């Protein structure tokens with residue numbers, strides 16, 4: 001089993017697509033992918049993506065291997081792709097026509113593209129069962145998180161990645177993370193079209209990053225924010241799903257129609273991100289009561305949201321949440337991710353009264369919004385091998401089977417069966433660039 005986190009963008013979404021900086025942090029909501037081999041000689045490949053009701057099988061021998069291994073098309077595990085090959089995407093079309101709807105088709109395409117690139121025609125049959133605790137299309141990087149899981153699982157299966165282990169050389173860890181991230185970016189392209197790569201980068205490495213990519217033919221500039229503070233954040237979902245690709249193309253249209261004005265808004269977002277980065281990296285940074293750093297960061301968050309509104313990627317429901325929170329006077333709010341619905345984040349002021357929060361909670365619930373309890377800055381991609389958990393009932397480890405995994409209910413059910421915060425019940429291992437490996441899951 002592999003797992004990767006979702007993310008929040010603290011500042012810089014959309015501008016990051018045009019080479020500006022963005023700061024993003026991993027959250028504790030995650031996707032979990034269980035890989036179960038079929039007994040030989042089965043040549044079946046099955047996707048069971050429970051959150052979107054995708055249950056589909058193909059015969060491995062009937063996949064378009066010829067197209068994917070034709071001269072000039074074959075790619076290797078160490079390659080980094082900047083774009084998808086339209087001919088190969090076309091070769092996948094007949095395999096997804098029976099799958100209903102764009103959401104399911106995008107997920108299946110992403111899987112098949114990676115399977116055909118990373119695997120080979122002798123790859124063994126297996127079932128890929130996915131459950132995620134990240135709401136879909138809510139700006140929390142659900143697609144990137146599954147792309148990272150698929151990339152890691154397929155590369156482990158093909159033998160091009162080793163399991164992370166205590167004492168793994170930092171260069172080796174970095175190289176493996178790079179390969180996971182490179183192929184996850186390919187999976188993201190299948191879903192999004194033109195992603196910047198910030199979501200898959202933070203879902204791979206975890207914690208928090210300052211991300212910039214001004215030249216799409218070169219790797220992005222990624223700075224790991226090792227001292228990313230524990231920010232007091234409130235995360236609220238409008239429960240209005242939308243497609244990231246559409247929001248990105250809305251900004252592209254605005255840029256075409258109002259080039260100078262849009263460019264200056266994107267430049268201002270870049271300045272916001274740079275200043276936020278300086279604040280976060282200030283050696284005297286304090287997230288405690290009344291800290292001037294939090295106030296300044298809060299103001300930057302509010303300004304960033306205002307620009308996103310002007311870029312046309314907010315939504316009446318996001319504005320309603322902001323209005324309720326502003327009215328309660330408890331913090332600074334912005335949309336996070338692509339917008340158009342999805343989630344908002346609020347950086348909380350100090351000394352917010354319990355009763356004010358409770359009152360706000362009631363109002364948010366009454367209007368159909370959902371509040372999430374999540375922590376930021378957690379682990380990136382990890383692996384649980386073998387996929388077992390300690391059973392109190394049996395007094396020993398038991399295998400996490402497909403049906404067991406599919407049966408558990410909701411976020412709590414998934415987290416208590418397979419979650420990375422397992423208090424020793426499960427031995428998740430992470431490729432980590434900044435701390436030595438431990439088995440505790442944090």
Ligand SMILES: Nc1ncnc2c1ncn2[C@@H]1O[C@H](COP(=O)(O)OP(=O)(O)OP(=O)(O)O)[C@@H](O)[C@H]1O
Nearest residue numbers: 103106107132137138139140141142143244337338
């Ligand atoms: N749990 C899941 N199971 C299967 N497919 C998923 C899952 N989560 C996301 N996807 C795939 O990712 C797509 C959603 O991606 P989209 O980029 O629109 O939203 P997001 O990743 O949640 O938001 P953002 O990119 O703004 O953070 C879905 O259409 C689906 O194809």
Ligand SMILES: C[C@@](O)(CCO)CC(=O)[O-]
Nearest residue numbers: 013014195196197337338
């Ligand atoms: C809107 C966007 O900037 C962030 C989506 O999480 C798109 C991207 O960076 O690919």
